[in-house]
Amino acid sequence: MTEGSHGCPVCRDARRQAVVTQNGLGVVRCLRCGQRYVWPIPSDADLAAIYDPAYYRGGHGSVGFSDYAALTPARRQMFSRHLDRIERLHAKGRVLDVGCATGDFLLVAARRGWEALGVDPSPAREQAQSAGLRIVGRTIDDADVAPHSLDLITFWDVLEHLPDPVASLRRAQELLTPGGLVAATVPNAGTAVARLSGRRWFGYKTAGEHLQFFDPATISRCFEAAGFRVAVRRPVAWSCTIGFLIDRAALYLGGPGRIVHRALNGRRLTRLVVDVPQVNQFVAARPVSVIGSLAA
Numbered sequence: 001m002t003e004g005s006h007g008c009p010v011c012r013d014a015r016r017q018a019v020v021t022q023n024g025l026g027v028v029r030c031l032r033c034g035q036r037y038v039w040p041i042p043s044d045a046d047l048a049a050i051y052d053p054a055y056y057r058g059g060h061g062s063v064g065f066s067d068y069a070a071l072t073p074a075r076r077q078m079f080s081r082h083l084d085r086i087e088r089l090h091a092k093g094r095v096l097d098v099g100c101a102t103g104d105f106l107l108v109a110a111r112r113g114w115e116a117l118g119v120d121p122s123p124a125r126e127q128a129q130s131a132g133l134r135i136v137g138r139t140i141d142d143a144d145v146a147p148h149s150l151d152l153i154t155f156w157d158v159l160e161h162l163p164d165p166v167a168s169l170r171r172a173q174e175l176l177t178p179g180g181l182v183a184a185t186v187p188n189a190g191t192a193v194a195r196l197s198g199r200r201w202f203g204y205k206t207a208g209e210h211l212q213f214f215d216p217a218t219i220s221r222c223f224e225a226a227g228f229r230v231a232v233r234r235p236v237a238w239s240c241t242i243g244f245l246i247d248r249a250a251l252y253l254g255g256p257g258r259i260v261h262r263a264l265n266g267r268r269l270t271r272l273v274v275d276v277p278q279v280n281q282f283v284a285a286r287p288v289s290v291i292g293s294l295a296a
Contacts, residue, residue: 005250008033009035009211010165010221011035011221013033015038015284016039025206027039036215038212046179051091073237073273079105079156086183086284090180092117093177094151095117095151096143097153098155105118106118106128116134117150140171150177152183155172155184159214161212162212165222169182173228181286182284184282187203219233223285228285230285235280235296237275238275239274
């Protein structure tokens with residue numbers, strides 16, 4: 001049972017109010033810090049079952065991907081932009097990608113001169129290993145790396161999947177070199193669409209797969225609770241294919257979405273990569289203790 005299993009995953013306060021029930025799970029809002037999260041937390045077995053091979057090819061309704069491999073060009077384009085931002089803050093060195101899946105970020109980072117390591121609990125890790133990438137564990141907790149040996153730790157669309165993101169960020173701090181950096185992206189639950197949609201926001205359809213729903217304020221609080229100072233937080237585009245958007249339209253928009261899906265599914269244009277603005281938040285942060293010692 002995680003440290004935050006009885007309260008808010010960000011601030012640990014136990015006061016909460018119901019927001020919506022989705023996929024048989026409750027989403028609640030912390031009355032102290034405003035974080036929205038799934039409560040009660042599903043069992044470890046239920047969470048592990050989400051990330052079976054079908055997660056990457058076929059999915060489970062609104063959970064997973066109909067064709068994860070088709071998004072490879074989009075992911076690599078997006079990861080290159082993330083590294084552009086990171087390399088303005090930190091020199092190239094040793095990076096651990098948490099939740100590396102099939103290894104697309106590791107390949108991009110290695111080609112740019114980083115020593116790239118990954119961890120992932122899902123069957124996708126086997127594909128990364130087959131590509132010659134170095135996988136050093138299943139999660140950040142069992143990562144086989146020495147303390148204070150990593151220059152960069154990345155969580156690309158991962159923190160929202162974790163029951164206790166603060167604990168994982170604290171573990172990251174133990175593995176960072178002095179002056180190291182953590183970078184992450186999470187879906188943005190604070191967009192105008194999310195605010196106007198309220199409890200009908202389509203993001204809640206991922207409840208179960210996503211356990212956290214971060215807005216700009218609560219993702220900053222999450223890093224601060226783990227002992228980090230945020231250097232950069234900004235909205236960023238999420239790169240995908242037109243085919244992925246068509247799939248999601250069929251799931252989220254009901255009848256009209258299914259009509260669009262039937263009309264366009266399988267056409268060549270579905271392979272085109274597009275950037276959907278404002279979908280994600282990008283965060284880069286350093287440990288407060290290091291910043292304090294450097295300033296002293």
